[in-house]
Amino acid sequence: MDPERIAKALADGQRLQILQRIAEHGEICCGEVCEGFDIAQATVSHHLKELLAADLVERRKQGQHAYFRFRPETLRGYLEQLQQRLGVSAFGMLAAQPQPVVASTQPDLTKPIPSSANPRS
Incomplete structure (x- = not known):
């Protein structure tokens, strides 16, 4: 396994979409991979070649x-x-990350309004 090659293969947005389509279908022919993408068939073939080289997909020929x-x-x-x-x-690291505190701009409606702030009193 070549981690750098895998990282490069996953770094391209179109290639990642192609990989997602293949994963969703289980097995898919090249023509079906091209459907739904507004890119040339040659570009799809290039992306498939990169995914094959990274061993993220396997190819089976039939006729x-x-x-x-x-x-x-x-x-x-x-x-x-x-x-x-x-x-x-990675999963433990993500779970251990502190969550940012976001200041609320909404008034706290659970506290009573001080009498000096209420002109009707």
Whole structure:
């Protein structure tokens, strides 16, 4: 597994959308991958080549058609390796992050209004 190649493959927005489409369908032919994207077939082929090189998808040929399938084990291995390199559990790190305190601009309606602020008293 080449973590740098996987990171590069995942860094491109169109490529990530293509990978998502493949993952959603289980297995999908190249022509179906192209449907719904406003990019040239050659560009889709380039993205598929990068995903194959990163081992994020596998290709099965049947006659003249090529079918692509997502390889979740590659992504899982990449995430585990990334966690080891960082020396933390990504999920634990996210859970441990402090949440920012946001000041409310709304008045606190649970407190009584002081009598000096109420002109009718």
